Amino acid sequence: MTSSQHEATAEYARALDEADELGSFRGHFWIPQQNGEPVAYFCGNSLGLLPRTAEAAVREELRVWAEYAVDGHFAPPCPWFSYHRLLTPYLAELAGALPEEVVAMNSLTVNLHLLFATFYRPVGRRRKILLEYYPFPSDLYVAQTQLRWRGLEPSQCVVFAEPTSGEFLVQTEDICSRIVEIGEELALVFLSGVHYYTGQRFQLEAITRAAHAVGAYVIVDLAHAIGNVELKLHDWDVDAAAWCSYKYLNSGPGGVGGLFVHKRHGGKAELVRLGGWWGTPEEVRFRLLSEFQPAYGAEGWQLSNAPILAMAVHRAALELFHKAGFPALCRKRDRLHDYARWWIERVRTIVPQAPLRIVTPEDVSQRGCQLSLWVGANGKELYRYLRAAGIVVDWREPNVIRLAPVPLYNSFHDVYRFGCALLNAAQALWGGGHRGVERG
Ligand SMILES: Cc1ncc(COP(=O)(O)O)c(C=O)c1O
Structure with missing residues (x-):
């Protein structure tokens, strides 16, 4: 469980983005669209986004x-x-x-x-x-x-x-x-x-x-x-x-x-x-x-x-x-990662029967930005659910969803969208006490 305290609101995520010293770098990349909206792209561990200067x-x-x-x-x-x-x-x-x-x-x-x-x-x-x-x-x-x-x-x-x-x-x-x-x-x-x-x-x-x-x-x-x-x-x-x-x-x-x-x-x-x-x-x-x-x-x-x-x-x-500078990128990497972890733990608390487990170590010396989420059942359904919600993650056989919040172009709001979509998917797939559907 991450020790940090975060909030599950769009306002909170937006406020983090506004204070982000690297926020302007997102504008240097082409972000794919789905249904007329930019996706929340978390596949930089597979193929990074296209820089506009290329x-x-x-x-x-x-x-x-x-x-x-x-x-x-x-x-x-x-x-x-x-x-x-x-x-x-x-x-x-x-x-x-x-x-x-x-x-x-x-x-x-x-x-x-x-x-x-x-x-x-x-x-x-x-x-x-x-x-x-x-x-x-x-x-x-x-x-x-x-x-x-x-x-x-x-x-x-x-x-x-x-x-x-x-x-x-x-x-x-x-x-x-x-x-x-x-x-x-x-x-x-x-x-x-x-x-x-x-x-x-x-x-x-x-x-x-x-x-x-x-x-x-x-x-x-x-x-x-x-x-x-x-x-x-x-x-x-x-x-x-x-x-x-x-x-x-x-x-x-x-x-x-x-x-x-x-x-x-x-x-x-x-x-x-x-x-x-x-x-x-x-x-x-x-x-x-x-x-x-x-x-x-x-x-x-x-x-x-x-x-x-x-x-x-x-x-x-x-x-x-x-231009961004690697130390600043690492600082943002860890904050994005922490926020994504916090969301996953939140979903696990709200839907305790969801067979989800974070595989990636929490300790910063033992990880980068990627979060690997082990899914014990319905893994591909969860993956499809996220993709349909505009959350671009990847599925790796046999049972892992990989999520890479990349500091150069991902925002805290992207992570918020991921968190909402994960919660909605967990409720749809595995039920749970919390009834309200989160908006991403
Ligand atoms: C860890 C690792 N090694 C090797 C490769 C192969 O790379 P390439 O196709 O560029 O040779 C990949 C490709 O994704 C990889 O992730």
């Missing part, structure tokens, strides 16, 4: 293409040849990294494979990969196919950090003791920064320390973490990480992903990797070298020239993040 950013690159064609690669002010560098400072800020440790490129799963090529180095008995319990499908497939590709048997090498108590959450101590238990057989810890299903945030610093102590590398999938929770990848000494930009980074469906490689590794030209011409130093990129030579830092993992139109959207979206 269109002009794409038009600008189309103009450069039209006017300069091939010369656009070197035409000022933003030559395509080095366009990715325009994104680097923003990504470094969000990842808690040095500029030379990050690069925008490819898509998430592709980048994970590239990182495996470098950091999964099975030798002798050291060949196991530790994943979190119930990993995202793509993560499991990356691990399994990397093993098969190397002639290893996934069922013998993939191990999981399972919850030791309760159904869903895996405690940091449990992950660390699993690491110690596997010891010198452990080659790689591969887990997410924030779990896609439960919304649980993992303690990457402690986990990385434990992994390094037994001689294993750490690769992190930051799909649900970047732009959502504070990251300090450099200080935490994480070896490598990758992310996508279409969720919290609002950079469009299938948008450009990103990659982090710790400085400790970025300067090591001898590290095995899969190479491409764009990963060579700028001065030699157009030459045929007798052998691939990597550029310094994360850029040395690039393969291809950048998809500029997608990069332009990414840049416009990251500029908004930068």
